[in-house]
Amino acid sequence: MNDGAPSTTRRGLLATLGVGASALAGCSERLWSQAETPGSEQVSLIIKTVPADDDRIAATIASRLRENYTAAGINATHEPVSEAELYRDILLEGEYDVFVARHPGLDEYDALYGLLHSEFYSERGWQNPFQFSDVTADSQLEAQRAADEDDRPAVLADLIDHLLQTTPYTTVAFPYTVSGVSEPLQLPVPPRRLHQYLDVMSHPENGPRDGPLEVGVFGEQLTDQLNPLMVDRNRIDGLLDLVYDPLARWIDGEYVPWLAETVEWSEQGRTRATVTLREGLEWHDGESLDADDVAFTLDFLEDTSMGAVDDGVPAPRYRGKQTLLDRTDVTGPRTIDCYFTETSRSVARRLLTVPVLPEHIWTERSAVVADRQTRAITHPNEDPVGSGLFAVTEAEAATGFELEPFDAHVFRDSQDRPDLFENFSQFEGITFRISPNPGAMSDLLVDGEIDVTVSELPPEIARSVRNADTVSTVTGTTDAFYMIGYNNRQNDLGNPNFRRICSRLIDREHAVSEFFEGFAQAATTPHELVGFHNRAFDADLEDGDEMPDLSFPGTDGEINTSRVRSLFNEIGYSYDDDMLLE
Incomplete structure (x- = not known):
């Protein structure tokens, strides 16, 4: 058993035994609960996310989730907290019921090992923040690591099927990346990773220029955290990739x-x-x-x-x-x-x-x-020393910071370097200009003070940029996804049957249409629901025969109350005056 203290209720203990035992948990332990506690109370859940000013999409998803939970008879509360507090509550302290957040993305199917294996039950960070403990999942996570190329897709398919049954978390949608760009700058894709910055800085029509690439970002305290090991990673996509080099890049x-x-x-x-x-x-x-x-x-x-x-x-x-x-x-x-x-x-x-x-x-x-x-x-690493193509030379919390070219980098003059370095570099470094909000950032772009935006453009801001003269938008895809996470130590959420119903109470396609205004891909397939799209194995993965019903029980974002109540009744829950009882 791990160091973390799982729930001591029968429901919590049954949930740790895997999907075989959990299939019985909904009814059998519900009878235990009602027999032992005749004065049952309403199921209560607090949904945490950042405020709308920090992430309108996450806040909107959480608000709709609260409405649907409430309609289902749950005493649901939406609690906006600062980003730093949200990371602390979820990734460090485990103090939450449900959260909605933008996950940075999973680079490979093996990333599920760190996200879910019970080995990390009591650790901090994105290592099993759900306190998920499942013997079958552990076995499958270990097996996919050892499997050869021919056998691994089948092992992964079994793992994904099992995760859809147990539902430690669920994916809502994969947002598109949207950047504003000042014409005539050529921008193949929005720059979020090192090689995408290189695409901009190497394009033959973008220079050479006597000066840096001017990049717009928005938010508070963006220069306070430059530590590559911290849980709440720096919030400027690709920045640390520019400063620190690995042995190899994907x-x-x-x-x-x-x-x-x-x-x-x-x-x-x-x-x-x-x-x-x-x-x-x-x-x-x-x-x-x-x-x-x-x-x-x-x-x-x-x-x-x-x-x-x-x-x-x-x-x-x-x-x-x-x-x-x-x-x-x-x-x-x-x-x-x-x-x-x-x-x-x-x-x-x-x-x-x-x-x-x-x-x-x-x-x-x-x-x-x-x-x-x-x-x-814990160290902020305010003067980072890496080996990357750029070095941080100046950082001002309120205005921005500068990256200068690292002239001693092996790829600066070497002929033996990746093809993406052809014509590199057309710019003398990179300057990040910090704005307090996306509107102010887009104003800098329209006024010609920056070349490109890197912080995400919300749909309404993207529309105004497209309507302005001399600027445009460019859209790309990302591995990032909006996630609904469940604390498996919370009494009711310790029941995988309960979690699975909760995961259905958000209309993903409606969310993409209304909340993202079409700038996202809804998670609908098995591998998308666990956080993957556009992966190499997708063509080989076969959907399991025992795929549970994960459809939204309603229309246009609103649940069918009678249908949802019957779902909870089927797993042993009861109602009293429209309240779902523990």
Whole structure:
């Protein structure tokens, strides 16, 4: 059993036994509950999300969810909280019933391991924030890591089918990314990741220019958090990718060697990767980057206290990827062997995408500052030192910050570099201009003071940008998705049958039409409902034969009250004066 304290009610305990036992939970433990507590109370749920000023979509989804829960007889409350408080309540403290949030996205199916495995039941961050514990899910999560290429799709299909039965969370929609762009700048796709910034800065029609690329963002305290290990990651998409380099990057469906010159794989016995770094790698402060930095980073992600705390203090970010590693062996200044746990090469490659950290800086951040916290995961890292293409030179909380080109980067002058560097760079660095809200950011764009917006344009702002002269919008897709998460330790939410009905009480297609104004893709297929779209395995995954009914019980966003009541009645709940009873 994990360190976290699961619910001690019969309902909570039954939910931990997997879908086989939980199928009986709705009726049998409902009879227990009614027999033991004759004065049953109304089911109550608090839905947390950020305020509408921070994320109108999340707030609107939460508001509609509250209306539908209320119509279903649940005493539902929508509680807007600041983004920092929401992250703390969900990812650090587990103090919530239901939340609505924009998840940054899952890079590969193995990302489900960190999100759901009971190994992370009591850990912080996006590691199992639902306190989900299911023996069958654990077994399937482990099996997909070890399965070979031919067998893995079938294992993943079984896992997804099981998650649809148990429903620890559900996906509403995948928003499109929308950026405003000043003409005549050529913008292939909205810049949210490093290679997309490179697309803009390498386009032959965009320069050369005597000056930086001017980028618009909005929000508060955007320069306060530049720590790549923090739970509440920096809110400017792609910023840390510009500053920190990994061994390899996932770009357009393939792994591209980055700091690594070569990666040689051996799958005789346990999977092993021999990584050879490129020559002449440097940190932004001029120190050399070598294989010891790589080994340090991988060890540090596992225990940021460096042995000072029993069982270690893992970094909340990249935790699922870090658990793929067994050990490392530095064999030379530029070479390191990475030995993996029981996993296939296709899954093990995810580890190569974590940012490499300078040992000479982060070693000093191993001090324990609080219970299960070190300086490494609390430090704001206001002067980041990475090895990326750009270095932070100036940051002002109210106005913005500047990234200057890192001239010593191996890709600046090398001929042996990825094709996307052709014509790079047409700009002298990047300047991020901070506005208090999306309207003010779009005003800067229309007035010609910025080239492109990176913070998400809400639909109503996007319309005004498209109607303005000399500016336009460009739309792309993203792995990010809007999620409804359930705290499995809450009494009623500990019942997977109850969670599954709750997950149906949002009309996804109506939400895309009305809330997103069409700028999103509704989650309707099995793999979309667990957070994936546009993935390589999609063509091979087959929907399970026992697919539960996940349709919305209503029309145009409003539930059919009698239909929903019958659904709750079928799993053993009862009503009294329109109130759903515990």
